[in-house]
Amino acid sequence: MMSMNPRAEWKKAFDESRVRTERFQTMSGIPLEPVYGPEDGEHPGQFPYTRGPYASMYRSKLWTMRMFAGFGTAIDTNQRFKDIIRAGGDGLSTAFDMPTLLGLDSDDPMSLGEVGRCGVAIDTLADMRDLFADIDLGDITTSMTINSPAAVVLAMFVAQAESAGVPRARLGGTLQNDILKEYQAQKEFVFPPRQSMRLVRDTMAFTATEMPRWHSISISGYHIREAGSTAAEELAFTLGNGFAYVELARQAGLPVDAFAPRLSFFFNAHIDFFEEIAKYRAARRIWARWMRDRYGATSERSMQLRFHTQTAGVSLTAQQPEVNIVRTAIEALAGVLGGTQSLHTNSMDEALALPTEKAARIALRTQQVIAYETNAAHVADPLGGSYFVEELTDEMERRAEEIFSRIDEMGQGSMLEGCITGIEENWFQGRIADSAYELERAFNAGERIVVGVNKFLEGNDDDDLEILRITNEDEKKQRERLARVKQDRDDGAVAxxxxxxxxxxxxxxxxxxxxxxxxxxxxxxxxxxxxxMAGVFGRHVEVPTI
Amino acid sequence: MTATRVLVAKVGLDGHDRGVKVVARLLRDAGFEVIYTGLFQTPDTVAAAAVDEDVDVIGLSMLSGAHMTLAPLVVEALRARGCDVPVVVGGIVPPQDVSDLEAAGIAAVLGPGASADEVVETIATAARGERPHREATPHR
Incomplete structure (x- = not known):
């Protein structure tokens, strides 16, 4: 076959894509091409996908406006889910409370004060049923942010869906299930790393054969960045973890093209606008090259990195919280210009508490303004070709490659072993803490300005913002509910x-x-x-280091 | 003069340890002797560590919203051991909660955005057994 030039190849792929019915033009009527650039240059949907995983990008489908929600009991969160669907959100994203994230029941003594506070409390199938009551799980996609107990929660979700008549094969959504970053950054771990990785393997193998629409892992840089890493560290640690999961699945005998298309990523959108865009572009390029060259992927889907974005929680301030709307808008725009597949925008009050309904609505509206008012989604990779952004993309890739070499060295040629060794030796944790401290130093030295915090303080004494209050009532309700479930179930069957x-x-x-x-x-x-499982696997204890 | 000894602690299930580590380093660089408990402590283990280590002040880092339940329990556990070490809470604490925490025996609250100077001054003041002169919380 005669090879076509990149433009002609792209045009063919674009013409085969379904395109939204909209007039793609500027506000003043200037018609817009789906992409700009030299004919012989890389186009969206072309290896190594710097410019986007798909030829048509947002012309086919806007990003999914996926708002993370969860608090109190399953009944409370079910209401919030329905609000989100009514307000035009088109994917659900479940936040679980701390006890659930750590695999503890609401009546565990360690759960005191934490039940339903940072997310929804799930103890049994009964809670899962309430959580998704009157929501068609075959119709909407559901993301679940859970890691150590990911296999347990996925099992409960499948059990609930099937009891509601939706077969597992129809379920679409994502399980975060990224345990490596828990040891590195978020610290919600239960079992030791290797035992946890066995559960990750089990979920990957299970979903690869039984849940074709399901994303088994969302490989997450978000928490690494929130814990204080630089952008390059976020990029490299995240992709490094991704390579570790690929090696894990290959060791389990899964062919790379059978599971890699179901891997997805989750990045932070911090306030340094151009650096973030460069990070997303570099991420796609690195993933494509490694998957093809190191792991022998042949399917395009295995090489195309797709990602979710969340704006940076750590960039929000308690001072003059309304200004957070502006920060979030800028961060969200970086995610969109970087080609994200889905997006969560934080609410202005989240430096103080979980968001109120109004604050969460404004956060969703921020995405809708970008999507429907700015025309920013008409052209794929609009910053591609910018001298600045291209150079920054290259630099991100170079810095990431340096870190990969280090991880590979720690693992003696295995990224999987390198990631586990790096965790066991506190290498990742130490680097993240160093970077966090450097940012703090720069802030205290006045080298880094945060509006309303170390500069422009007028207005800091304004009236307090209304914030969401979660009472201990929810904890009490949830404990009572669990007691009832335990009373009504067949203890013999449980045993x-x-x-x-x-x-x-x-x-x-x-x-x-x-x-x-x-x-x-x-x-x-x-x-x-x-x-x-802990009785068999044991429990992980982190050696405290400053 | 011997250095002020401070115990920084994470109590409950909250794994967010960026703040506690940054504060621990800030205090260490400011000349404090810093002991860090590690994650997932209970009010009892924190109190026991404070007594064992003979510290002058405790800094509790709390970002999960459980401060209203857990911080007073730390104070109770200390007092039950006959220990009157002051406790400072830092993290995601809405301003509306500050007076209740103080009523429960918390010496001071450091909210989001506290500067290094504020952290050091608040901890030092509390360690001397004084109430901070002004509301240390850099909340609005």
């Missing part, structure tokens, strides 16, 4: 299911998903399933 789980956990080659789904159906609690 049998947990017994099977323990037996299978001992066998490293057995996939634990079927046992977890059966235990969920018997109304075993998250805590019971996690404790059963």
């Amino acid at each position: 049998d299911a947990l017994d099977r789980l323990a037996k299978e956990a001992i066998e490293p080659e057995v996939n634990l998903m079927p046992a977890l789904i059966d235990a969920s159906r018997a109304y075993a609690t998250v805590g019971e399933m996690m404790n059963t």
